[in-house]
Structure formats: structure tokens, C-alpha cells
Amino acid sequence: MKRRMAGWLMVATAVALIAPASAQQASPALPAITITAPANEGTVHSNTGEVSVAVTVAPRLEPGQTIVITLDDREVARGARRRVRLSGVDRGTHLLQARLLDAQGNVLAESDAVTFHLWHASRLFPERKKQ
Numbered sequence: 001m002k003r004r005m006a007g008w009l010m011v012a013t014a015v016a017l018i019a020p021a022s023a024q025q026a027s028p029a030l031p032a033i034t035i036t037a038p039a040n041e042g043t044v045h046s047n048t049g050e051v052s053v054a055v056t057v058a059p060r061l062e063p064g065q066t067i068v069i070t071l072d073d074r075e076v077a078r079g080a081r082r083r084v085r086l087s088g089v090d091r092g093t094h095l096l097q098a099r100l101l102d103a104q105g106n107v108l109a110e111s112d113a114v115t116f117h118l119w120h121a122s123r124l125f126p127e128r129k130k131q
Contacts, residue, residue: 032058033067033100033109038116045119049089055082055098055111064103071096091120 037054038044044051053069061067061080069077069084072095077084098111 031109033098033111035111035114040114043117051086053084066101068099091118
């Protein structure tokens with residue numbers, strides 16, 4: 001009988017050790033920011049050099065938070081808008097990144113860098129389709 005009781009106590013102790021971990025309240029999710037457009041390694045066709053940039057913020061953009069978008073390590077947009085149109089971007093390969101800042105300017109989250117290629121029609125090949 002003692003042997004059965006000892007086994008039961010060990011099981012009860014193990015359950016007691018596991019239960020508090022599963023009963024803990026979930027901590028608030030850390031913010032995340034992701035560039036959804038343009039696609040990484042994608043090609044943007046624009047003779048005028050316009051590029052549409054879209055970002056998502058999770059769980060959501062809070063009051064006082066700011067989105068900063070950089071193109072080739074140069075700030076090109078700042079604000080609370082999740083969609084921005086850049087203009088005058090030169091043809092070639094570019095690096096795009098987004099940061100989420102709090103009201104004091106501290107970085108809360110940073111996106112992965114996105115590389116995209118901007119394609120312009122060439123005057124050397126007039127038979128190619130112009131946009």
C-alpha cells in the first residue's frame with residue numbers, strides 16, 4: 001500500500017509542477033513589422049520610378065507609434081501610413097527596410113530587408129513594351 005501511495009504522490013507532485021506553467025497568463029505580444037510589397041527579389045516595372053510600399057504591423061499600430069521606411073539606408077517616409085508611394089527611384093537594385101518606433105523614437109521592431117529591382121524601359125530597345 002505504501003508503494004502505491006508513494007507513486008501517487010510522485011504523480012501528484014509532477015502535475016503540480018506542470019500546472020502553474022500552463023496556467024500562466026500570456027505575456028503581451030511583441031510588435032512586429034513586415035514589408036509585404038514589393039516582394040523580396042521582385043522586379044518593379046516603372047518608367048517614372050514610382051514604387052508602392054506596403055507594410056503590416058502586428059498586433060496593430062498603436063497611437064503614438066511611427067513607421068519609418070528606408071531605401072538604400074536613407075529615410076524616405078515617416079508616419080502612421082502602412083502604404084506609401086515612393087517616386088523618383090532610379091533603375092537598378094535597391095534595399096528597403098521598415099522600422100516601428102514608439103512615441104520617444106525608440107525602435108520597437110525592424111523588418112527584414114527587402115531587395116527589389118526597378119526596371120525602366122530603355123531607349124536602346126524601343127520595340128519593348130513601355131509602361
